Amino acid sequence: MSSIKETYDAQGFVVVPNLIHPQDFSNLQDAADVVVNRTREGSWPYRRTLGKQFPPFDDDEFKDYWGVQMLMHPDLGEPAVEFSNWYTSDALTSVCSELLQCGEEDLQMELFNLLINPLSRSFALRWHRDDVKENAPPEEEQAALNVWHNGVQWNTALYEDSCLYVVPGSHKVPRTPEQRVHSCTMDPPKNPMDMPGAVRLTLKPGETVFYNSNILHCATYDNTVKRATLHACTGDARHGAARARNILQHGLSWVKDSRFKEQLTPKGRRMLDRLLDLQQNTSPDSVGYSLEG
Incomplete structure (x- = not known):
């Protein structure tokens, strides 16, 4: 077993540097600037609104945003091609395959x-796990953690990023009573380090953290510090419907657009086909939302 796989399994996350080719780094920064500007000027409808933590994301009174959704959407034009090429790059997908212990032929395109x-x-x-309700009793929490090995979430920092907090090892075990106190309400933490066992991750530009999205985690967003961090997940199609709710709750009907498939590499098209199979085999009524707030 590789060292990054051992670290990932033990603590629920691993940081890997230098996956972006140097000549592609500025292209991704430029593409990010374009889509951020479109979002802030109001011409891109898929965004995460200030004051709303989880989907669905609606308009907010501040007209301010903390995220841009659907980076590979063909309506974004050239930036979408840059992002698609990174999402399906050999450097990135090889790490995903290693952590998921699957072949490239199993990788599923997701968010x-x-x-x-x-x-x-x-x-x-707030402190949360991506697909476990905050009020889940310990036995329900443990059951969810036992099966959450069929996808990997990852953040690639385009600028230094100290926003993410995690509790190492919490992807394996239910919360302690003390941890539940800090994660059973809708309220964000006043100080994330009050959570027992918490550590703060700092990513240097170009570093990628791969993590189990059911690790106990939270994030802070400083309005005075520029942030542009690519945030995505990649699935293992061998596990079928287990990924459906976490992925399809975001609304991905646009991936059926023929323009999207045309902008992808051959590998990307194969990854897309696995996502389309998931959509086709999942009833919309069965999806719902993982979390509220």
């Missing part, structure tokens, strides 16, 4: 978004 700094005020997400 690809951008995390950014709001402009009007700072913001925080």
Whole structure:
């Protein structure tokens, strides 16, 4: 077993540097600037609104945003091609395959978004697991953790990023009573380090953290510090419907657009086909939302 796989299994996350080819780095930064500008000027409808932590994301009174959704959407034009090429790059997908212990032929295209700094005020997400309710009893929590090995979430920092907090090892075990106190409400933490066992991750530009999205985690968004962090997940299609709710709750009907398949590499098209199979085999009524707030 590789060292990154051992680290990932033990602590629930691993940081890998230098996956972006140097000549592609500035292209991704430029593409991020384009889509952030479109979002802030109001011409891109798929965004994460300030004051709303989880989907569905609607308009908010501040008209401010902490994320850009659907980075590979063909309506974004050339930036979407840049992002698609990174999502399906050999460097990135080889790590995903290693962590998921699957072949390239099993990788499933899923979500690809951008995390950014709001402009009007700072913001925080509450402590959570992505697909476990905050009020889940320990036995329900453990059952969910036991099966959450069929996908990997990842953040690639285009600028230094110290926003993410995690509790190492919490992807394996239910919360302690003390941890539940800090994660059973809708309120974001006043100080994330009050959570027992918490550590703060700092990513240097170009570093990628791969993590189990059911690790206990939260994030802070400083409106005074530029942030542009690629935020996505990649699945293992061998596990079928287990990924459906976490992925399809975001609304992905646009991936059926023929323009999208045309902008992808051959590998990307194969990854897309696995996502389309998941959509086709999942009833919309069965999806719902993982979390509220």
